[in-house]
Every structure is written in C-alpha cells, then in structure tokens.
Amino acid sequence: MKAFTHLDGLVVPLDRPNVDTDAIIPKQFLKSIRRSGFGPNLFDEWRYLDHGEPGMDNSKRPLNPDFVLNQPRFKGAQILLARENFGCGSSREHAPWALEDYGIRAIIAPSFADIFYNNCFKNGLLPIRLEAGIVDRLFGETASVEGYRLVVDLENQTVGLPSGGKIPFEVDAFRKKCLIEGLDDIGLTLIHKDEIRAYEAKRKLEAPWLFDGRNL
Amino acid sequence: MKAKNLYDKLWESHVVRKEEDGTTLLYIDRHLVHEVTSPQAFEGLRLAGRKPWRVDSVLAVADHNVPTLGREGGIQDPVSRLQVETLDANCSDFGIEEFRMDDARQGIVHVVGPEQGATLPGMTVVCGDSHTSTHGAFAALAFGIGTSEVEHVLATQCLLSKKSKSMLIRVEGELGMGVTAKDVALYIIGTIGTAGGTGHAIEFAGSAIRSLSMEGRMTLCNMAIEAGARAGMVAVDEKTIDYFRGRPFAPKGEFWDAACRDWNTLKSDEGAHFDATVEIDAKDIRPQVTWGTSPEMVVPVSGAVPDPSACADPVKRQGMEKALQYMGLTANQKIAEIPVDKVFIGSCTNSRIEDLRAAAKVAKGRHVAKSVKLAMVVPGSGLVKRQAEQEGLDKIFLEAGFEWREPGCSMCLAMNDDRLSPGERCASTSNRNFEGRQGPGGRTHLVSPALAAAAAVAGRFVDPEELS
Numbered sequence: 001m002k003a004f005t006h007l008d009g010l011v012v013p014l015d016r017p018n019v020d021t022d023a024i025i026p027k028q029f030l031k032s033i034r035r036s037g038f039g040p041n042l043f044d045e046w047r048y049l050d051h052g053e054p055g056m057d058n059s060k061r062p063l064n065p066d067f068v069l070n071q072p073r074f075k076g077a078q079i080l081l082a083r084e085n086f087g088c089g090s091s092r093e094h095a096p097w098a099l100e101d102y103g104i105r106a107i108i109a110p111s112f113a114d115i116f117y118n119n120c121f122k123n124g125l126l127p128i129r130l131e132a133g134i135v136d137r138l139f140g141e142t143a144s145v146e147g148y149r150l151v152v153d154l155e156n157q158t159v160g161l162p163s164g165g166k167i168p169f170e171v172d173a174f175r176k177k178c179l180i181e182g183l184d185d186i187g188l189t190l191i192h193k194d195e196i197r198a199y200e201a202k203r204k205l206e207a208p209w210l211f212d213g214r215n216l
Numbered sequence: 217m218k219a220k221n222l223y224d225k226l227w228e229s230h231v232v233r234k235e236e237d238g239t240t241l242l243y244i245d246r247h248l249v250h251e252v253t254s255p256q257a258f259e260g261l262r263l264a265g266r267k268p269w270r271v272d273s274v275l276a277v278a279d280h281n282v283p284t285l286g287r288e289g290g291i292q293d294p295v296s297r298l299q300v301e302t303l304d305a306n307c308s309d310f311g312i313e314e315f316r317m318d319d320a321r322q323g324i325v326h327v328v329g330p331e332q333g334a335t336l337p338g339m340t341v342v343c344g345d346s347h348t349s350t351h352g353a354f355a356a357l358a359f360g361i362g363t364s365e366v367e368h369v370l371a372t373q374c375l376l377s378k379k380s381k382s383m384l385i386r387v388e389g390e391l392g393m394g395v396t397a398k399d400v401a402l403y404i405i406g407t408i409g410t411a412g413g414t415g416h417a418i419e420f421a422g423s424a425i426r427s428l429s430m431e432g433r434m435t436l437c438n439m440a441i442e443a444g445a446r447a448g449m450v451a452v453d454e455k456t457i458d459y460f461r462g463r464p465f466a467p468k469g470e471f472w473d474a475a476c477r478d479w480n481t482l483k484s485d486e487g488a489h490f491d492a493t494v495e496i497d498a499k500d501i502r503p504q505v506t507w508g509t510s511p512e513m514v515v516p517v518s519g520a521v522p523d524p525s526a527c528a529d530p531v532k533r534q535g536m537e538k539a540l541q542y543m544g545l546t547a548n549q550k551i552a553e554i555p556v557d558k559v560f561i562g563s564c565t566n567s568r569i570e571d572l573r574a575a576a577k578v579a580k581g582r583h584v585a586k587s588v589k590l591a592m593v594v595p596g597s598g599l600v601k602r603q604a605e606q607e608g609l610d611k612i613f614l615e616a617g618f619e620w621r622e623p624g625c626s627m628c629l630a631m632n633d634d635r636l637s638p639g640e641r642c643a644s645t646s647n648r649n650f651e652g653r654q655g656p657g658g659r660t661h662l663v664s665p666a667l668a669a670a671a672a673v674a675g676r677f678v679d680p681e682e683l684s
Contacts, residue, residue: 018410023650088411089648118361119365172239173237203243207478
C-alpha cells in the first residue's frame with residue numbers, strides 16, 4: 001500500500017450531503033475484475049453528459065461543465081472537501097479505488113459512512129473528520145480563493161490552512177501507523193497466527209458447530 | 217457480573233487479541249462470497265502466495281450479475297460473464313464450496329446463507345456486501361466489508377476492527393393493519409436518518425420486533441446499513457431456533473442440543489448498557505413510501521411530498537431540492553397521485569417466501585394496470601422460487617400480469633439486464649433509492665411487497681387496504 005505522511009494539495013469542493021458509493025462509482029464499472037483503472041469513471045453520472053459503460057473511450061465523452069471536477073480551477077486536486085455521511089451505501093471498495101486512481105489522497109468531511117471510512121485506509125487514502133462548522137468555513141474559503149490549498153500532516157494530525165493556522169483531527173493510532181508506514185494488514189495479522197490457532201482450538205471445544213456444522 | 221448487551225457478548229466471544237488502542241483481531245466464523253467484490257481479493261492471495269485459512273468457512277454464490285431470464289443460454293454480457301466465470305474458477309482453484317448458476321440453491325447471498333443454515337446464531341458473519349447486516353436477524357454479528365478485508369479474512373480468518381458503540385432501538389406495541397417489517401425499517405430510517413446509526417451496532421428489540429417472523433427480522437436488519445449501522449441484530453427466541461431445525465449446514469443430534477443451550481444465551485442481559493437508545497411506538501408506523509434519493513426521505517403512503525422551503529437546515533434543504541428535481545416531483549404532491557412505470561418485487565430486502573406471499577395476496581384476482589410497463593417478481597433463491605411454485609404463487613402473479621423470473625439481485629442495483637430507463641419511475645421492494653441505482657436516470661420509490669403489488673395493480677401508490 002502507498003504510504004501517506006504529508007500532503008500539500010489543491011482542494012475540490014463537492015457540496016452535497018449523503019454522497020453514496022453508487023454515485024462515486026456506478027455499478028456498471030464494478031464488473032471489472034481489476035483493482036485499477038476506475039479513475040476516469042469517478043462520479044461518472046455527474047461528470048459526463050452521456051451514459052458511461054465499461055470499455056468506452058472516456059476522453060471522447062462529453063463532460064458536464066457544471067460538475068465541479070470538470071472546472072479548470074480544480075484540475076489536479078488531491079483533497080476532496082465533502083459534506084456529511086460521505087461514502088454511504090454499498091461496501092464497494094471500487095469507490096476508494098476510483099478516488100485514489102483519480103488522484104485524490106485525502107477527503108475532509110463532517111462524517112463518513114463506516115465501511116467507506118474503513119476501506120479508505122486500506123488504499124492509502126486518508127479520510128479526515130472535522131466539525132461541520134469548520135467544514136462549512138472551508139467550503140466558503142475554497143469558493144472564494146482560487147487555487148485554495150490545504151496541508152495535511154498525518155504525523156501531527158493537523159490540517160494546515162493558508163493563513164498558517166492548524167486544525168487538529170483524530171485518527172486511530174493503529175490506522176495511522178499502517179498508513180504512515182504503508183503496511184500490509186495481512187502480513188501484520190499473520191504475525192499472530194499462533195494466537196489465531198489457539199483461539200480456534202478453544203472454540204472448537206466450546207462450540208464445535210461453528211466449524212462445518214454439516215459434518216457434525 | 218456486569219450486565220452485557222447482545223453485541224458485547226457476540227464481540228467478546230470472537231476476540232483473538234486486542235491492541236492498546238482497542239484495535240481487535242476478531243475471528244470470523246462464516247465468510248460469504250459473491251462475484252463482484254471478490255476477484256481482486258483472490259488475485260491478492262495469489263500474488264502473495266497465500267491460501268485461504270479455512271475453506272470450510274467460506275460459501276460462494278454468484279448473484280449480482282446473473283440474468284433472471286433465458287438463463288439456459290448463459291450470460292450474454294461478456295463483462296458480466298467474465299466476472300461470474302472468475303468466481304467459478306477461483307472457487308474451484310481454492311476448493312471453496314460454490315452454488316453455481318445452474319444449482320437450485322443459487323440465489324442472493326443474503327437469502328442463501330440463512331436458508332442453508334450457513335448463518336447460525338452466535339456467529340460472526342462477513343461478506344463483501346453492505347447488506348450482510350441481514351444475518352443479524354439470527355443474533356449473529358454480521359457486517360459488510362470491502363475487498364481488502366475479503367482478502368484479509370480469506371488469508372487469516374480474522375478482521376482488524378474496533379468495537380462500535382451500541383444502540384438499542386425498541387419498538388413497542390402492536391403493528392397496525394398492513395404494516396410490515398419493511399415499513400418498520402423505513403420508519404426507523406426516517407426517524408434517525410441515514411447517518412443515525414453511524415459508528416453503532418443496532419439491536420432491535422421490543423414487542424413489535426418479537427412479533428416479526430424471521431423473514432421480517434431479516435428485512436429489518438438488512439436495512440440497518442441504510443440507517444448507517446454496519447450491523448443490526450435481534451436476540452434469539454424460539455422463532456430463531458425453530459428456523460434452523462433441519463437446515464443443511466445446521467448442527468444435528470447432540471450438537472444441536474448443545475448449540476440450542478448456547479443460542480439461548482444470545483440476548484441482552486437485564487439492565488445492560490447501550491450508548492444510545494431510541495424508543496418507537498408501533499402504532500405511529502404506517503405503510504411507508506420514499507419520495508427522494510435517500511432512504512430517509514420517506515413518508516406514509518397517505519402523506520405528501522414534503523416542502524423543502526419548510527426545512528431550516530440549508531444543507532438538508534439543498535439536498536431535498538436536488539432530490540425533488542431528480543425524482544420529477546413537486547413539494548406537497550400527494551403520494552397517492554404519483555403514477556408508476558415499473559414495479560420490482562425482489563432483492564435481499566424482500567424476496568423471501570413471506571414477501572412473495574404478501575405480494576401475491578394483493579395481486580390475486582387483480583391485474584397489473586395498463587399504464588404499468590413492467591411488473592416483475594424475482595425470488596431470492598432457487599429454493600424460494602420452488603416453494604412459491606408449490607404454493608401456486610407463480611400462477612397468481614402470471615395471471616395478474618406480473619413476470620416471474622429466476623433468482624438474483626436483479627433490478628435492485630441493475631448490474632444485469634434488469635434496469636430502469638431514464639425518467640422511469642419504479643415501486644421497488646429493494647433497499648436503496650439513490651440516483652441511478654436501478655438504471656441511469658431511473659426513479660426509485662422504496663416500499664413493502666404488498667405496497668409494490670398494490671402499485672402495480674393501481675398504476676400509482678395506494679394502501680393495499682384501499683384497493684377495491
């Protein structure tokens with residue numbers, strides 16, 4: 001996994017609540033058996049004027065000029081500013097894959113849906129929860145200041161403002177460590193394989209029906 | 217001893233180890249797998265040279281991409297076909313049991329798991345699908361995971377997770393005439409909001425919940441995720457235990473007796489603590505219809521579309537305005553005056569035998585309105601389909617002008633050929649009314665099976681009790 005330590009990035013605002021993972025990456029693109037290549041179809045139904053299907057040449061499709069990602073001033077944005085309950089709905093990890101593939105590395109919102117929040121950390125993407133009032137202020141500043149950038153410092157858990165002010169944020173110690181070091185969860189878990197075996201041995205005695213009940 | 221709630225008990229019995237910050241290695245008893253969220257996980261295993269930790273814990277079934285018509289001809293869409301074939305190949309390579317498309321037991325993963333007894337009380341159940349919360353109906357700790365976690369569970373039989381907060385939603389009293397589990401679920405989401413349960417595991421309790429059948433409890437827990445909660449659950453009672461008697465994967469003989477003793481402890485202790493409690497009076501719940509593009513945008517069938525200008529919160533107001541525009545509705549429009557183009561009865565929310573019986577009861581002796589282009593019934597599994605046919609429900613539907621299809625996720629998310637065209641309006645028994653969910657530009661209204669059947673007959677939303 002790509003490590004995340006520090007990010008000085010352009011901010012793109014997506015001003016609507018309850019953005020669901022169906023909107024982030026529509027279902028027709030979930031038929032892919034790969035993990036990459038979802039970026040051009042991020043927010044597909046909002047971003048293009050036509051209907052997208054897998055296999056289309058996205059560079060030839062008509063863009064929706066009103067959609068924020070298509071506005072020249074937000075080109076190359078790495079920080080997505082969003083409203084509450086971002087990433088609700090389906091558990092599809094294709095949503096963080098699409099965001100990451102597009103170039104987004106951090107998302108700031110007042111709240112995230114649980115599964116999406118969790119999926120971000122597995123893909124080098126940092127979701128940052130800030131108070132709704134602060135997020136509202138950031139929306140205002142992003143709208144009024146062309147080229148508005150923020151500096152995310154994961155080690156110190158702060159979002160740095162252009163004015164020099166710093167806003168602190170919370171993140172689990174374990175998730176932070178994995179993200180900073182770009183660690184593979186599975187490798188970490190397998191360090192404890194003897195403990196998993198010991199747990200299984202104990203449970204087989206307590207509740208044998210949990211282990212292939214058909215054969216009991 | 218400290219009183220524990222059901223979630224505490226389920227969580228604690230699966231802790232393998234716990235880090236200082238609370239991050240826990242949680243043991244997973246049952247891993248359900250489908251074709252959409254698993255290919256990259258299997259690929260990850262291969263790339264790392266890993267094997268599944270316990271293949272007997274995994275059960276796989278293709279459901280999202282499968283056609284509901286002309287199945288004998290195979291899957292026509294080459295991209296969908298490749299995804300299903302990839303699941304078939306992965307399961308045979310790794311020795312995982314799979315119900316393939318031609319197997320009578322094939323169906324929607326969340327219908328198949330309980331039906332087979334592959335989901336049991338007291339288990340931790342995961343699947344790369346947010347509606348895994350369904351299985352909590354059986355006092356299991358069940359939640360959806362992403363593909364990286366699918367790979368993690370395959371490789372280690374565990375998940376890295378942190379305990380959520382607990383929420384008790386108590387619904388007391390008797391449910392009114394025609395009020396179903398779906399209406400209870402939608403009413404709860406309308407009350408607490410789609411983020412109301414975020415960060416929580418919900419236990420549904422109270423006399424109205426106990427009165428629900430196991431099918432009804434599954435419908436309710438299925439939609440816990442629509443209230444923001446990864447997991448929803450209901451305590452064990454006699455209905456829970458009776459449900460598993462004789463199921464293929466359920467224990468037998470002396471193991472059955474031992475299991476029953478264990479299962480009977482799967483309820484919250486008297487006086488157990490919950491981080492949040494919501495009290496609901498069953499008599500306040502009427503048959504529900506969603507009007508917008510989020511499941512919390514819901515009103516009774518007798519009500520009207522709300523007026524955004526009456527909403528004080530500017531972010532919420534803007535969301536409501538966008539939803540009305542997308543849905544092609546106006547403020548204060550009566551729900552009963554909204555015409556429907558298509559009707560979908562199916563999905564992991566409402567495709568079990570009880571749901572089909574409820575819809576058939578309304579459809580019997582009536583006919584789908586001329587203005588309705590398509591009314592389709594998609595059973596949740598091959599076994600549900602067979603049971604319905606033994607009861608003659610297929611004939612009732614066919615005579616009434618409904619289509620009777622093969623099992624799968626179908627038009628709940630329209631990954632196969634079943635979908636809405638732009639602007640079409642659908643009465644749907646599924647779980648999400650998001651923009652484009654049932655097809656680009658499609659407009660979804662979430663309802664119970666009885667209401668969906670009534671909408672098919674009347675060509676508009678109507679309380680089934682009011683049908684002549």
